Amino acid sequence: xxxxxxxxxxxxxxxxxxxxxxxxxxxxxxxxxxxxxxxxxxxxxxxxxxxxxxxxxxxxxxxxxxxxxxxxxxxxxxxxxxxxxxxxxxxxxxxxxxxxxxxxxxxxxxxxxxxxxxxxxxxxxxxxxxxxxxxxxxxxxxxxxxxxxxxxxxxxxxxxxxxxxxxxxxxxxxxxxxxxxxxxxxxxxxxxxxxxxxxxxxxxxxxxxxxxxxxxxxxx
Ligand code: PRP
Ligand code: URA
Numbered sequence: 001x002x003x004x005x006x007x008x009x010x011x012x013x014x015x016x017x018x019x020x021x022x023x024x025x026x027x028x029x030x031x032x033x034x035x036x037x038x039x040x041x042x043x044x045x046x047x048x049x050x051x052x053x054x055x056x057x058x059x060x061x062x063x064x065x066x067x068x069x070x071x072x073x074x075x076x077x078x079x080x081x082x083x084x085x086x087x088x089x090x091x092x093x094x095x096x097x098x099x100x101x102x103x104x105x106x107x108x109x110x111x112x113x114x115x116x117x118x119x120x121x122x123x124x125x126x127x128x129x130x131x132x133x134x135x136x137x138x139x140x141x142x143x144x145x146x147x148x149x150x151x152x153x154x155x156x157x158x159x160x161x162x163x164x165x166x167x168x169x170x171x172x173x174x175x176x177x178x179x180x181x182x183x184x185x186x187x188x189x190x191x192x193x194x195x196x197x198x199x200x201x202x203x204x205x206x207x208x209x210x211x212x213x214x215x216x217x218x219x220x
Contacts, residue, residue: 041089075126139171
């Protein structure tokens with residue numbers, strides 16, 4: 001499957017090792033949160049490899065030389081709830097980043113995103129936004145968040161997720177072809193509408209990891 005030049009699935013062995021532990025149904029919330037944090041840090045490293053730099057003078061114990069400093073202000077934009085767990089790992093890499101929360105939940109019947117929190121200031125305060133959400137299923141939540149950020153005036157936006165369904169990748173890259181997408185894995189498909197009470201609900205990623213919010217916060 002070709003999702004175009006802006007989709008970057010990770011091939012890093014540490015990411016793939018940790019992702020396997022994350023998927024495991026027996027992984028408890030504490031370990032699950034640690035893994036989300038660690039995978040996010042590794043994906044954050046990959047997603048920031050083209051950030052702009054400016055030259056700055058630096059004095060070492062031995063000499064004056066020229067070094068580099070990040071030239072752009074970065075905004076981390078976690079989609080509540082599940083995106084929250086991705087903030088700390090990436091923030092550690094870029095402690096000067098701003099964090100702007102967007103609250104969306106997916107309506108269980110329609111699978112459409114419903115916004116419940118947005119406190120973005122009137123005009124943008126950052127040059128690069130990293131949208132954080134572990135799961136890209138239908139793509140509705142990610143598309144809605146990028147819509148919000150573009151309306152806000154954000155010029156450069158990247159999506160950083162952990163597992164994506166092909167359906168969500170197609171939808172996001174079609175709606176926002178200028179957005180880079182960094183993910184740990186592209187899975188097989190989404191669950192169809194249930195035909196018996198034993199079936200899982202519609203719109204879950206298979207094989208996936210279940211509900212990323214519930215597994216982090218112990219609410220499932
Ligand atoms: C999950 C996930 C994404 C969304 C993905 O959130 O964290 O935000 O679903 O699905 P989509 O690509 O079809 O929009 P959920 O709505 O379950 O909310 P939660 O994070 O609060 O649990
Ligand atoms: N949200 C999740 O948390 N998991 C899925 O598989 C799909 C949406």
